[in-house]
Amino acid sequence: xxxxxxxxxxxxxxxxxxxxxxxxxxxxxxxxxxxxxxxxxxxxxxxxxxxxxxxxxxxxxxxxxxxxxxxxxxxxxxxxxxxxxxxxxxxxxxxxxxxxxxxxxxxxxxxxx
Amino acid sequence: xxxxxxxxxxxxxxxxxxxxxxxxxxxxxxxxxxxxxxxxxxxxxxxxxxxxxxxxxxxxxxxxxxxxxxxxxxxxxxxxxxxxxxxxxxxxxxxxxxxxxxxxxxxxxxxxxxxxx
Numbered sequence: 001x002x003x004x005x006x007x008x009x010x011x012x013x014x015x016x017x018x019x020x021x022x023x024x025x026x027x028x029x030x031x032x033x034x035x036x037x038x039x040x041x042x043x044x045x046x047x048x049x050x051x052x053x054x055x056x057x058x059x060x061x062x063x064x065x066x067x068x069x070x071x072x073x074x075x076x077x078x079x080x081x082x083x084x085x086x087x088x089x090x091x092x093x094x095x096x097x098x099x100x101x102x103x104x105x106x107x108x109x110x111x112x113x
Numbered sequence: 114x115x116x117x118x119x120x121x122x123x124x125x126x127x128x129x130x131x132x133x134x135x136x137x138x139x140x141x142x143x144x145x146x147x148x149x150x151x152x153x154x155x156x157x158x159x160x161x162x163x164x165x166x167x168x169x170x171x172x173x174x175x176x177x178x179x180x181x182x183x184x185x186x187x188x189x190x191x192x193x194x195x196x197x198x199x200x201x202x203x204x205x206x207x208x209x210x211x212x213x214x215x216x217x218x219x220x221x222x223x224x225x226x227x228x229x230x
Contacts, residue, residue, distance in 0.1 A: 041224070042223055042224065043119075043223040100159060100162075101157075101219075105156050106156050
């Protein structure tokens with residue numbers, strides 16, 4: 001059974017710092033991995049999607065890497081801003097049912113001004 | 114970009130009543146929609162897959178008679194929590210991939226917060 005874990009569970013940093021969020025999954029047979037942002041009481045915003053054949057994706061100040069064999073992904077946020085404060089979720093989908101996402105436990109990020 | 118809406122955004126109800134939550138794809142068609150549940154400080158758990166014109170498929174441990182799903186059209190899926198109890202209080206989120214796309218391209222609704230007193 002696929003399990004997705006995110007470390008740390010919570011993070012508080014001063015504005016301007018570069019930071020790394022970690023995601024690990026137990027079954028390396030995934031179809032893709034996505035990173036999402038969730039603001040309090042709100043839905044999800046997709047940040048980056050990495051196919052299983054890819055190693056990384058970049059969007060603006062965000063960079064996500066994927067090491068499928070070791071079951072790990074990292075989300076790198078450069079020059080963090082207070083507006084980045086949110087909960088970040090990673091999710092993996094399996095090869096047989098590509099629509100089924102297993103979500104991680106989340107990292108609650110707070111960027112201090 | 115594609116938009117998914119949910120209604121209501123907030124609902125408070127008494128124990129024993131039923132609550133219906135709507136999920137709509139506003140500018141695309143979706144033959145499949147997904148319902149997730151999120152308890153406080155926990156992650157999202159997939160509850161069921163809603164299929165237009167056929168029965169929903171439920172994840173293990175989700176009571177199909179308690180969480181009724183109807184996918185009546187290509188743009189609307191409804192989740193009805195029957196005989197709601199306080200332990201059903203949660204944040205319910207739907208998602209939908211546009212028909213004809215690979216299903217990993219999903220758009221999420223803003224969520225519905227349910228509080229059962």
